[in-house]
Amino acid sequence: MRLKEGNKGNDILLAAIKVFAESGYHNAKIHKIAELAGVATGSIYVYYKNKETILQRIFEQLWERLYNELAAISRRTDINAIEKFDGLIDLLFDMFIKDPALAVVFVNEQNYLIQKDPKGFTPYYQKFIDLGECIVVEGIDKNAFTPDIDVKIIRSYIFGGLRHLLHQWAQSPEEYSLDSIRENVKYFSKRGLLK
Amino acid sequence: MRLKEGNKGNDILLAAIKVFAESGYHNAKIHKIAELAGVATGSIYVYYKNKETILQRIFEQLWERLYNELAAISRRTDINAIEKFDGLIDLLFDMFIKDPALAVVFVNEQNYLIQKDPKGFTPYYQKFIDLGECIVVEGIDKNAFTPDIDVKIIRSYIFGGLRHLLHQWAQSPEEYSLDSIRENVKYFSKRGLLK
DNA sequence: TGCATTATTGAATCGCAGTTCAAAAATAAA
DNA sequence: TTTATTTTTGAACTGCGATTCAATAATGCA
Numbered sequence A, B: 001m002r003l004k005e006g007n008k009g010n011d012i013l014l015a016a017i018k019v020f021a022e023s024g025y026h027n028a029k030i031h032k033i034a035e036l037a038g039v040a041t042g043s044i045y046v047y048y049k050n051k052e053t054i055l056q057r058i059f060e061q062l063w064e065r066l067y068n069e070l071a072a073i074s075r076r077t078d079i080n081a082i083e084k085f086d087g088l089i090d091l092l093f094d095m096f097i098k099d100p101a102l103a104v105v106f107v108n109e110q111n112y113l114i115q116k117d118p119k120g121f122t123p124y125y126q127k128f129i130d131l132g133e134c135i136v137v138e139g140i141d142k143n144a145f146t147p148d149i150d151v152k153i154i155r156s157y158i159f160g161g162l163r164h165l166l167h168q169w170a171q172s173p174e175e176y177s178l179d180s181i182r183e184n185v186k187y188f189s190k191r192g193l194l195k
Numbered sequence C: 001t002g003c004a005t006t007a008t009t010g011a012a013t014c015g016c017a018g019t020t021c022a023a024a025a026a027t028a029a030a
Numbered sequence D: 001t002t003t004a005t006t007t008t009t010g011a012a013c014t015g016c017g018a019t020t021c022a023a024t025a026a027t028g029c030a
Helices: A008-023 A030-037 A041-047 A051-074 A081-098 A100-116 A123-141 A151-171 A178-193 B008-023 B030-037 B041-047 B051-074 B081-098 B100-116 B123-141 B151-171 B178-193
Strands: none
Touching: A008 A030, A008 A041, A008 A051, A008 A100, A030 A041, A051 A081, A051 A100, A051 A123, A081 A100, A081 A123, A081 A151, A081 A178, A100 A151, A100 B100, A123 A151, A151 A178, A151 B151, A151 B178, A178 B151, A178 B178, B008 B030, B008 B041, B008 B051, B008 B100, B030 B041, B051 B081, B051 B100, B051 B123, B081 B100, B081 B123, B081 B151, B081 B178, B100 B151, B123 B151, B151 B178
């Protein structure tokens, strides 16, 4: 018997995030991911069925984590809807500060993957989105947020705005301070949402 | 002598927008564009150097038009900054109502193309973005918009939000009414911007 | 130490699709 | 009609890179 050395499956995933961010999914070469992960080209196919599976796995991990963290925030009773909304924004910012390359991959490749194989895309994404919407609905119900908006539309709008900003930041982190981005987003969005 | 029949160059561009929207740029097959345009595969290469050039041309045309229309709005003196901001939103909505496939291509492929060859990307895009920023700055200067925001950040935020919404709408136009999207965006954004 | 089993390797394969180009067709002028 | 010129064609080419797989290496166990 022989056991697998270290954690090659994860090494490959981490390398793939970097290479996908650098070159884009379609221009990313498998041998480059292998090189960065410190494994042979063939090893990739021991751990993942194919290139697309790697991308799927990246998003699976991302949204599962984000969903669980948002769920923890959402079920708290010691903070109100406004604070939960803040928490949601912080969650996204924190995730992508830790891993800017992941932010780039998210913005550039998620649409492609969903379009390519909607069934294969992690359900945690939809669960995350739904939960975000719940928080806004809670805010409206508790009279903190204005009822004069369509929650689904505004949820998408905010999400798209965040996505774009995080992407810009990840592309050139020196240009903007992430904290200033974060505060501006909160300020602007809450003015839009609050009663 | 022989003259070129009809306007094959444009036929190809229109077909390409549809095929790129349908399959994504990387999965789009040249022969399918040719088929839809009603020309032979080889003809594509008479009119465009390669596949990437077609995509570049699509964005060139898009942003040149949008920039010119926004410039016309921006230089008007009979309307204020708030109305100009409305005009900007309407401009984008109108463009993509006319051509939902173009909205999809815009959202999915623009980042890729800019990353691939920044110099080759149409300068009208940046001009458009700058002009949009000017309108917000004008609003702040004239005391209509709050000065408590970073214009560049909020400009990106709004732009990203619009982008995402238009994309969602283009993917499934029956799900949302575009007019309701438009009104929600204006309402929410102006609450964020106004003094 | 030797054997069995599993992990790892990376050169070779193979299919795909972007691109080319020689031939054919269409048109204008003579 | 004939000729010269340009457009159009699409089958063939070609290069790339994802994937495969037979060989090799590493490990655990007897």
